[in-house]
Structure formats: C-alpha cells, structure tokens
Amino acid sequence: MTTVPPGQPSSDDQTAQPSGVSAVVVLAAGGGTRMKSSRSKLLHEVGGRSMLSSALRAAAEVQPEHLVVVVGHARDQVEPHVAEVAPQAVTAVQEQQLGTGHAVQCGLSVLPPLEGEVLVTYGDVPLLTGETLTALVAEHRRAGNAVTVLTAEVDDPTGYGRVIRDPEGGVLRVVEHRDADDAERAVREINSGIYVFAAATLTAGLGRLDSDNDQGELYLTDVLGTARADGGRVGALVTEDAWQTEGVNDRVQLARLNAELNRRTVEGWMRAGVTVVDPATTWIEADVDLGRDVLIHPGTILAGATTVGEGAELGPDTRLRDCEVGPGASLVRTEAHLAVVGAEATVGPWSYLRPGTQLGRGGKIGGFVETKKAVIGEGSKVPHLSYVGDATIGAGTNIGAGTIFANYDGRDKHRSEVGDEVFVGSGTVLVAPAALESGAYVAAGSTVTDPVPGSDLAIARGRQRNVEGWADRRRARLADGPGGASSGEGHIAGGDSRGGQ
Numbered sequence: 236m237t238t239v240p241p242g243q244p245s246s247d248d249q250t251a252q253p254s255g256v257s258a259v260v261v262l263a264a265g266g267g268t269r270m271k272s273s274r275s276k277l278l279h280e281v282g283g284r285s286m287l288s289s290a291l292r293a294a295a296e297v298q299p300e301h302l303v304v305v306v307g308h309a310r311d312q313v314e315p316h317v318a319e320v321a322p323q324a325v326t327a328v329q330e331q332q333l334g335t336g337h338a339v340q341c342g343l344s345v346l347p348p349l350e351g352e353v354l355v356t357y358g359d360v361p362l363l364t365g366e367t368l369t370a371l372v373a374e375h376r377r378a379g380n381a382v383t384v385l386t387a388e389v390d391d392p393t394g395y396g397r398v399i400r401d402p403e404g405g406v407l408r409v410v411e412h413r414d415a416d417d418a419e420r421a422v423r424e425i426n427s428g429i430y431v432f433a434a435a436t437l438t439a440g441l442g443r444l445d446s447d448n449d450q451g452e453l454y455l456t457d458v459l460g461t462a463r464a465d466g467g468r469v470g471a472l473v474t475e476d477a478w479q480t481e482g483v484n485d486r487v488q489l490a491r492l493n494a495e496l497n498r499r500t501v502e503g504w505m506r507a508g509v510t511v512v513d514p515a516t517t518w519i520e521a522d523v524d525l526g527r528d529v530l531i532h533p534g535t536i537l538a539g540a541t542t543v544g545e546g547a548e549l550g551p552d553t554r555l556r557d558c559e560v561g562p563g564a565s566l567v568r569t570e571a572h573l574a575v576v577g578a579e580a581t582v583g584p585w586s587y588l589r590p591g592t593q594l595g596r597g598g599k600i601g602g603f604v605e606t607k608k609a610v611i612g613e614g615s616k617v618p619h620l621s622y623v624g625d626a627t628i629g630a631g632t633n634i635g636a637g638t639i640f641a642n643y644d645g646r647d648k649h650r651s652e653v654g655d656e657v658f659v660g661s662g663t664v665l666v667a668p669a670a671l672e673s674g675a676y677v678a679a680g681s682t683v684t685d686p687v688p689g690s691d692l693a694i695a696r697g698r699q700r701n702v703e704g705w706a707d708r709r710r711a712r713l714a715d716g717p718g719g720a721s722s723g724e725g726h727i728a729g730g731d732s733r734g735g736q
Contacts, residue, residue, distance in 0.1 A: 255298030256372055257351035257434055260342040261290055263358035264307025264329040269485040275309035278316055279489055281361035282496040283520030283538055286483060287313065289361040291321040296365025297354060297372055304358070305329050305342045334452025335428070336444045339437070349434040352376075355455065356429045361492055363429070363479045374472040375431040381467025382436060382459055384409070385429040387477035395425035396456065398471060406469040409456045424473065426456070427480035436462050496521070526562065544578065553583070561596065574606075577613070595630065609640075612655065624648075626665075629655035629673060636661040640669070654689065 267276025277287040284292075287304075294302055302324040306313045314326050329341040339355055352372060356363065367385070375383035384406055386398050394412050397419050401407045409426045410419050432440075440458030448454065459469050474480065483489050500521060501514045509525050511517050513533035519525075524542045532550030537543070541555045544562035549555070552568045560566065561578030569583040573590035576582055580598045591608035594600055598611050601618035609623040612630035617623055619636035625648050626640045632653055641664050642648050649667035653659070657671050660679030671677065672689035681695040 255300055256354050256431070257299070257349045258301040258303065258343075258346055259294040259297060259299040259354045259356065260339055261287075261294055261302070261304045261324075261356055261358050262335065262338050262342075263287055263290075263313060264305050264310075264332055264338055264341075265359075266308040266332070267359075267484070270489075271486075275312045275316075276483065277313060277358045279483070281483070281489065281493050282500065283522060284361070285316065285320070286361040287316060287358040288320045289521075290356060290358045290363065291317070291324065293363050293365040293368055294354070294356060295321070295323075297368050299354070300351075301325070301346050301349075303327055303342045303345060305338045307332055307338075333446070334450070335455035336441060336453030336457065339455055340441050340453070343438070343441070349438075351434055353432045353434050353437050354430070355432070357482060359482045359484075360427075360429070360480065361483065362476075362481065362496060367474055367476070367479055368429075371429070371472050372431055374470065378470045379468065380431075380470040381433050381462040381465075382406075382469045383431045384459070384469070384471045385427040385480065386424050386471045386473050387427060387475075387480045388423045388473060389425055389477050390423070392420075392423050392425045396428075397422040398424040398426050400424075400471075404470075406459060406471050407463070408460060411456075424471075425480070427474075428455070429480070430455070432458070432462075433467070436465070436467055439465065558588075608650075625667060626651040626653065628653045629657065631655055632657040632659075634659045635663060635679060638663045638665065640665050640667060642667045 263277050270276045270279065278285045281289065302321065303326070304317050304324050305327050307329040310328065317324050317326055325345055327341045327345040329338050352375060354368060354372065356368065371383060371385050384398065396409045396411050397415055398409055399407045399419060399422065412420065437458060440461040443461050444453040444457055446453055462469055478495055481492065483492060497518050500519045501511055501517055504519060504525050505511050508527040509529045509531065511531045516533045517531055518536045520538045522540050523537045526543060526545035528546045529543050530548045534552040535550035536554040538555065539557035541558045543549065543560040544564065546563045547560050548565045550567065553566050554570050556572045558571050558573065559575045561576060561580065563579040564576045565581045566576065567583035569586045569588065571588035574588035574592040576594045577596040577598060579596060580594045582588065582594065582600045583602065585603050586600050587605040588600065589605065589607035592606040593610045595611060595613035595615065597614045599616040599618060600606060603620045604617050605622050607624040610627045611617065612628055612632065614630055615628050615632040617634040621634055621636065621638045623634065623640050625642040628634065632655060638659055638661070640651055642651065651665055651667045651669040653671045654673030654675065656673055657675050659677045660681065662680045663677050664682045666682065666684045669683055670686040672687060674689035675687040676692040677683055677687065678692060678694040681693055683693055683695055687693040
C-alpha cells in the first residue's frame with residue numbers, strides 16, 4: 236500500500252513529476268438532479284472557481300497530450316464553459332447516461348488510437364489537486380501497473396465502493412456498497428473512481444463490458460477485473476487527504492466543500508504572514524493574492540482575482556471582488572467590484588466602489604459614498620455622502636459632503652472632468668459634462684452647469700431672503716388656536732421665487 240500526504244507526490248518516488256500522459260478523460264455528463272438547479276452542477280463554484288474549472292486545472296498538471304471532457308446534461312452550458320476555461324480541451328457527447336464505462340467509451344471515441352496512460356477523473360471533485368494526480372501517475376509507472384486506483388480511508392464509508400485487496404496488497408476488486416457483504420462493508424478503504432490505465436488495458440477492458448447488472452449500465456470498475464484476468468496488476472495510491480476524493484451531489488455537500496477549502500486557504504495565508512482576526516468569518520477565494528502583514532478583520536470576503544498589497548487593512552464587514560488594493564491602504568465596511576485602491580488610501584465606512592473606480596495614492600473615499608467609473612487622483616478626497624459617477628478628478632481635490640455628479644440625462648451617460656486642487660463645497664450638483672479647471676472653487680449648494688475656469692468661484696443657487704418677523708407672527712397665530720392663520724404668510728412653502736445672486 237502506497238500512501239501520499241495531502242496534495243503531495245510520493246516522497247520515495249523519483250518519478251513524482253512524470254512526463255505527460257497520453258490522455259485525460261474528465262467525466263462531466265451527469266444530470267446533477269439533487270442540486271435542484273437550472274444551472275449545471277459542474278458550474279457551481281467552490282472557492283470562487285467552477286467545479287469543472289478546478290477539475291480541468293488539476294488535469295492539466297499531468298500534461299496530457301489530449302484532454303477530453305465528456306458532456307451530456309446541460310451541455311449547452313458546459314461546452315461554452317469548457318471552451319472558456321480550457322481551450323485546449325475537446326468535448327465528447329454522451330447522449331444517454333449508460334454508466335461510467337460508457338462515458339469513457341464516448342470520451343475515447345473522439346481521440347486517435349492511444350499509447351501510454353489514460354487518466355480518468357471527474358468534474359465534481361473540486362478539492363482534487365494536480366499534485367495528487369501527478370503522484371497517481373508516478374505510482375502507476377513505479378509499480379508497473381495495468382490500472383492504478385486513487386483511494387482513501389474514511390471513518391464512515393457508507394455508500395462508497397470498497398476496495399478489496401489481495402494478500403500481496405494489489406487491488407482484487409471494487410465492491411459497491413449495495414453489493415457488499417458484512418465483511419466487505421467493514422473495509423474503510425474506498426474507491427474514488429479516479430484511475431490511471433495503460434491505454435491498451437483500458438481499450439481491451441471497455442470492449443468487454445456488459446450491462447448485466449441491476450442498473451443496466453456499463454461500469455468502469457469492471458475493467459479492473461478484466462485487467463487482472465489478462466495478467467495485469469491493479470494497484471492503488473491511498474491519499475491521506477480524503478477530501479480530495481469527495482464529490483458534490485447537492486448544495487449541502489457544496490457548502491461543506493466550500494467551507495473546507497476556505498479553511499485551508501485562510502490557514503495557508505496566515506502561515507504566509509497574513510493576520511486574520513477571525514478565520515471563521517473570513518472568506519478568501521482561491522485566486523486571491525495577499526501581501527505580507529495584511530490585516531483582515533471579521534466579516535471580510537475576498538473574491539475573484541483580488542490582490543492586496545503589503546500592510547493593507549481590510550474590514551470589518553468588507554467584500555472585494557476582482558479588486559486591486561495598494562500597500563498600506565485601509566478599507567472599512569466597503570463593497571467594491573473591479574476597483575483599484577491606491578497605496579495608503581482610505582475607504583469607508585459604508586462605501587460602494589463600483590466597476591471602474593480608481594482611487595489614487597493617499598486618496599480618501601469616506602462614509603456613505605458611491606463611485607462608478609470614477610478616477611480620483613492622488614491625495615484627493617470624497618469624504619461623505621456623495622455620488623461620483625463617470626468622472627475624472629485630479630490630484631489634491633476636495634469634493635464636499637453631499638456632492639452629486641449628475642451623469643445621466645435620461646438616455647445617455649456623460650463624463651465630467653475636475654482638475655487638480657479644486658474645492659467643491661457641500662451639497663453641490665455637478666451636471667455632466669461638467670468641466671472644472673485646476674484651482675477652481677465651487678460654493679456650497681451650487682448646481683453647476685457651465686465650465687468653471689481655474690481662477691473663478693462658481694456660485695449657482697437661489698438668493699436667500701429673510702422675511703422679517705415671520706416666525707414671531709406665526710407663533711402668535713398658533714397661540715390663538717385653530718383658524719388663526721389666515722394669510723399666505725402662514726404657509727412655510729411660501730417664499731421668493733427669484734433666482735440668481
């Protein structure tokens with residue numbers, strides 16, 4: 236029995252990094268009915284990657300000459316996804332799901348005659364790694380096997396096929412749980428369904444399969460018996476990491492594997508020098524990259540291709556997807572997607588950075604601010620309660636509280652340009668396409684519709700008029716009781732309709 240540590244090649248094997256196999260067949264034709272989803276089961280994500288994408292990444296690491304994905308149910312969804320994530324792969328169609336043996340027959344039907352090894356794996360084992368597949372191929376070659384099975388030992392093997400060994404340690408057969416007797420059910424070594432075959436052994440075995448079983452299907456496991464009958468050795472590689480053999484059939488298992496992968500990912504980043512205050516409430520997807528001394532507070536989710544520079548501080552309650560965060564930046568209670576936050580910049584709390592936001596070094600996006608396609612220059616500040624959409628803001632500019640970039644005219648979006656060292660007073664509306672030259676000032680409460688030269692102060696608001704004694708007279712009428720107010724002066728909405736300054 237050969238055992239491999241989690242995700243690692245066999246340490247006593249000098250061929251732990253073998254040259255490529257002839258083909259990898261990824262079985263991805265099942266219906267996934269227990270997911271109860273309109274989307275293919277294989278496109279559901281674990282760690283931010285579709286399960287099928289993870290399977291294809293692992294398969295690619297054994298450097299196959301041919302990579303084929305067997306599709307069936309929801310093929311209109313699966314085939315475009317394969318083309319996107321693994322353009323080197325080809326697809327084969329299993330029109331009727333007649334068993335794993337039939338699926339492999341379909342996969343080989345689109346390939347030329349093969350020599351060497353064929354690896355068979357699945358599209359729904361998202362924790363399986365390329366290192367483990369590489370070790371499986373290496374063990375197959377070391378032992379001179381006709382077939383090598385990836386197995387695991389589990390505490391509760393209920394439902395799994397049991398691996399029954401001969402006295403020399405070879406694999407005698409695989410017995411399905413429903414067919415096993417009491418002694419066989421006591422065996423804790425289970426079949427993952429992942430194999431390396433000598434190509435000739437696989438071809439011969441597939442040609443001799445029959446459907447004489449209670450399911451009326453062609454079982455790939457029956458090839459193990461024909462291999463032994465032909466004098467070949469069937470061996471096994473036991474992975475110590477049973478999670479790598481676990482598939483996903485429903486959303487309970489999907490959540491379980493997501494949680495396990497996240498636990499490993501978070502732990503890996505902590506060991507690499509990232510501080511995670513509460514691992515239980517922190518989610519980091521597989522493609523995220525973090526610098527040293529990043530500090531992550533509770534309730535933080537880092538998704539997609541997010542990168543975070545050294546010494547940045549994130550959270551609490553922050554979610555970033557496909558974002559770039561510079562060294563020393565701080566984001567508190569922030570939602571951001573496809574945004575760039577420069578070094579030493581600050582964001583939040585309660586900020587929403589939509590796609591196209593770029594905040595320069597040392598800049599600030601404060602509380603209750605929303606940005607979209609906004610380029611905000613070095614040292615510029617949008618401190619409070621503002622919306623900045625479709626705008627370019629230069630360096631050293633201050634955007635006052637409650638400022639709105641009115642970018643939409645009901646049909647089209649328009650872009651505004653604000654220069655360096657501009658001061659925009661609170662409560663301002665900049666009607667796009669606004670143009671404020673460097674050095675310009677805008678008075679609080681203005682609605683700006685025309686360009687503002689850099690030497691000017693723009694004031695665009697109604698003139699204030701105080702009605703002398705109005706408040707005292709109103710209070711006196713109210714004291715006289717109901718009906719006391721008889722003049723238009725009693726209506727608070729009344730006032731001067733004159734505009735201008």
